[in-house]
Amino acid sequence: MSCFISLCLSIWVVLMMPGRTSALNDNIDVMVLLPDNNTYLFSYQRVFPAIEFARKTLNGSELFGGLKFNVRYENSGCGGDALFALVDKQKEERPDLVLGPVCEYAAAPVMRVASHWNIPVISAGALATGFREKNSEFSHLTRIAPTYLKMAETFLAIFKDFTWRTAYLIYEDDKEERNCFFTMEGVFTVLSEYHIVTDLAVLNSHEERVDTDGIISSTYGSEVVIMCAKADKIRELMLAFHRRKLTSDSHIFFNIELFNSSSYGDGSWRRGDKFDNEAKAAYSFLNTVTLLRSTKPEFEVFSMEMKKSQQESGIPVCEDCSAVNMFMEGFHDALLLYAFALRDVMSNGLTKKDGRQITHSMWNRTFEGIAGQVSLDANGDRNGDFSIVRMTDPDAGTHETIMNFGTNGTFKPMPGFKREWFSLRTAPEPPPPKHIESSSGGLGVSAVTGLIVGGILGTALLMAFYFFRKNYRITIERRTPREECDIGKHRQLREDSIRSNFSAA
Ligand SMILES: *[C@@H]1O[C@H](CO)[C@@H](O)[C@H](O)[C@H]1NC(C)=O
Ligand SMILES: *[C@@H]1O[C@H](CO)[C@@H](O)[C@H](O)[C@H]1NC(C)=O
Ligand SMILES: *[C@@H]1O[C@H](CO)[C@@H](O)[C@H](O)[C@H]1NC(C)=O
Ligand SMILES: *[C@@H]1O[C@H](CO)[C@@H](O)[C@H](O)[C@H]1NC(C)=O
Ligand SMILES: *[C@@H]1O[C@H](CO)[C@@H](O)[C@H](O)[C@H]1NC(C)=O
Numbered sequence: 484m485s486c487f488i489s490l491c492l493s494i495w496v497v498l499m500m501p502g503r504t505s506a507l508n509d510n511i512d513v514m515v516l517l518p519d520n521n522t523y524l525f526s527y528q529r530v531f532p533a534i535e536f537a538r539k540t541l542n543g544s545e546l547f548g549g550l551k552f553n554v555r556y557e558n559s560g561c562g563g564d565a566l567f568a569l570v571d572k573q574k575e576e577r578p579d580l581v582l583g584p585v586c587e588y589a590a591a592p593v594m595r596v597a598s599h600w601n602i603p604v605i606s607a608g609a610l611a612t613g614f615r616e617k618n619s620e621f622s623h624l625t626r627i628a629p630t631y632l633k634m635a636e637t638f639l640a641i642f643k644d645f646t647w648r649t650a651y652l653i654y655e656d657d658k659e660e661r662n663c664f665f666t667m668e669g670v671f672t673v674l675s676e677y678h679i680v681t682d683l684a685v686l687n688s689h690e691e692r693v694d695t696d697g698i699i700s701s702t703y704g705s706e707v708v709i710m711c712a713k714a715d716k717i718r719e720l721m722l723a724f725h726r727r728k729l730t731s732d733s734h735i736f737f738n739i740e741l742f743n744s745s746s747y748g749d750g751s752w753r754r755g756d757k758f759d760n761e762a763k764a765a766y767s768f769l770n771t772v773t774l775l776r777s778t779k780p781e782f783e784v785f786s787m788e789m790k791k792s793q794q795e796s797g798i799p800v801c802e803d804c805s806a807v808n809m810f811m812e813g814f815h816d817a818l819l820l821y822a823f824a825l826r827d828v829m830s831n832g833l834t835k836k837d838g839r840q841i842t843h844s845m846w847n848r849t850f851e852g853i854a855g856q857v858s859l860d861a862n863g864d865r866n867g868d869f870s871i872v873r874m875t876d877p878d879a880g881t882h883e884t885i886m887n888f889g890t891n892g893t894f895k896p897m898p899g900f901k902r903e904w905f906s907l908r909t910a911p912e913p914p915p916p917k918h919i920e921s922s923s924g925g926l927g928v929s930a931v932t933g934l935i936v937g938g939i940l941g942t943a944l945l946m947a948f949y950f951f952r953k954n955y956r957i958t959i960e961r962r963t964p965r966e967e968c969d970i971g972k973h974r975q976l977r978e979d980s981i982r983s984n985f986s987a988a
Contacts, residue, residue: 507826508549509835512576513818516559516568516583516593521798524742525585525608525810527556532792533811534582536785536853537818547822561586561660565593577602579835580821582814586660587611598623601838603845605821607813611665612672617862623842625859627813627820629774629867631669634741637772637869637888638709639673644894645905647735649680651705653698653720655712657688663711666739670709680705686712695723702729706907711739714746717769718754718762725765732908738771742809745801747771747872748882767877770904774809775868775887777855782807785815785853807854816852820845820859875899 515534517527534554541547555578559565565584572578581597584590585608597604598620607628614621615632642650652670654663667683674681682705684698693716702708708724710717717738724730740747748771752762778786790806800806824844825835833840842863849858858866871886885900 507547507822507829509825509829510551510553511580511821511825511835512578513552513554513580513582514569514572514578515554515556515814516565516581516589517556517585518560519558520560523561523585524808525583527558528796528798529793529808530811530814531556532789533785533807533815533853534818536788537815541818541822546826550822550825552818559584559586559589559593561589563589563592565589566596569593569596579603580605582606582817584608585810587614587665588660590614594624595620601836603821603824603838603842605814605817605845607810607817610669612669615862615864623838625817625820625842625845625863627817627857627859627865628809629865629869631666632673633864633867634666634739634772634869635669635673637894638670638737639677640888640894641886641905642674642677642679642707645735647679647706647907649705650674650682650707650709651702652681652683653686653708653710653712654683655686655688655716663739666711666741667709670739686716688713693719693723695720699723699727699729702734705734707735707737709737709739714751715754718752718766721752721765721769722758722762725761725768730765730768735905735907736769738769739773740771741774744773744776744805744808747773749880751882752880763874763880764877766880767874769873770885771872771882773870773872775870776805777868779855782854812852812854816850816857819852820848820850820857823848823850873899873904 515527515531517523517525517530519527521528523529538552538554541550541552555572557565557568557572559568561584565586566589569581577600579602581593581602581604583606584593585606587609590606590609591613594604594606594609594614601623603623603625605625605627607626609624609626610628610630612630612632614624614626615630617624650670652667654667656664671681671683682701684701686693698720702724710720712720721730721736724734724736730736738747752766753759754762786805786807789811790800793800793806821841824841827844828837828840829835831840835841846859846863847861849856851857860866866889869888870884871888872882873885874880875883875885883897883899885897885904886894887897888894
């Protein structure tokens with residue numbers, strides 16, 4: 484009798500709560516869109532072992548052991564190939580889940596098509612501000628790495644705390660992937676929402692030389708300088724700022740380097756040339772904004788395995804630094820997140836084909852990722868934590884994390900932090916008159932061309948930002964003719980490329 488009751492009971496349990504008691508059983512078709520080129524930190528060879536690791540973890544768990552992930556990889560490049568790969572796949576059967584792409588211009592069309600096909604997409608990239616529009620074309624996108632907008636909120640918090648009012652943004656633009664453009668777009672968006680006056684300068688990636696004189700003369704008047712560029716260009720700029728005595732008292736310097744931890748920190752000023760000592764002194768005024776890296780004991784196993792896989796695929800890994808980057812962590816956690824969401828959706832009687840419900844089940848969720856807690860906001864974007872790293876010992880040149888930021892707008896000073904590093908002792912001065920004279924072989928001519936080309940430049944920049952924000956506030960000052968010329972030349976290209984990827988509203 485009691486045996487009969489317990490049988491009834493277990494049948495009842497199975498019937499009433501299928502998702503809670505029975506393990507999931509399904510084949511999940513996963514399409515991974517990443518570039519097949521190890522110059523990218525998110526190349527397939529680097530990220531694939533992380534996805535495999537997650538797959539093994541799920542396979543070994545009681546609840547998810549029945550899920551079979553058929554992972555298929557396509558080379559997305561960083562441009563249009565990603566879309567073609569996805570569309571070609573349509574000839575067979577559409578995937579149940581898309582992981583990637585990372586590059587903005589590869590991601591945009593893929594996200595649109597996947598959203599249209601009701602397929603969930605999770606990416607550790609697509610960090611640009613435009614992707615936050617989840618009401619229409621990016622409706623099925625979940626971003627598992629902290630976006631540029633979240634990063635920019637850390638700037639806002641610190642601007643508010645130290646009551647800074649003006650910022651000068653310097654970014655490098657390669658006219659292709661445009662990482663620094665999108666990074667600064669986030670900063671610009673957030674700061675201008677709070678009426679912080681921003682001005683900006685663009686460095687052309689394809690040019691070796693940086694017009695430091697031109698940049699310096701337009702930096703006067705801004706309290707805070709925020710830069711995003713390759714390590715060598717940051718060094719050149721910092722050397723120039725230091726020589727012109729802008730580093731002490733009147734300006735605060737930030738450099739944004741979210742992903743490549745080998746390009747900042749101890750020794751990042753060193754090139755083995757005669758400027759090393761000067762560079763070290765200049766770098767003692769530089770603050771680098773990066774992702775907060777948290778680790779837990781389980782992470783070690785993951786880290787060791789990633790190192791091994793990379794060595795096997797011939798990717799150089801340095802001995803003492805981390806072989807794991809944010810993209811590996813992100814795509815690992817993406818598979819877990821999908822499995823959690825799928826379980827919840829299936830327990831409500833839906834299937835893996837209910838892409839919209841699975842996507843929404845991933846949002847507004849906090850779970851334990853490989854490196855620590857991962858929390859997604861109600862719009863499906865990861866809440867991020869960031870750190871500021873600075874040289875704390877100018878003699879030894881060693882760096883430390885001096886502040887950590889939570890996305891909730893609070894920041895926590897670390898033991899090495901000194902408030903005076905962020906105190907402006909003198910108001911930014913106007914540029915010294917001597918400089919204006921020295922740069923004017925023919926003042927009349929350059930003033931006129933400055934006006935005309937300045938107008939073109941202004942239009943180009945405004946157009947560029949127009950597609951992302953309609954309410955902007957921007958001041959444009961003098962720029963060098965060479966830079967202006969370049970921007971004028973690329974104006975057409977820039978507008979076209981933006982229009983095709985992030986169409987105007
Ligand atoms: C990888 O990308 C870099 C930079 O875009 C390029 O120079 C290189 O030729 C590429 N390598 C391969 C094998 O395609
Ligand atoms: C999943 O686990 C089963 C046994 O638990 C094992 O036979 C199988 O090889 C595993 N699959 C993968 C992809 O690890
Ligand atoms: C990371 O930074 C180092 C040092 O600046 C540089 O050599 C390397 O090419 C960078 N890696 C990537 C993928 O950008
Ligand atoms: C997010 O989840 C919390 C509880 O976990 C809930 O109270 C809140 O209403 C949710 N927010 C949205 C926008 O769904
Ligand atoms: C913000 O986040 C920090 C660190 O994650 C936490 O200690 C703090 O309590 C949070 N503050 C609020 C107001 O949620």
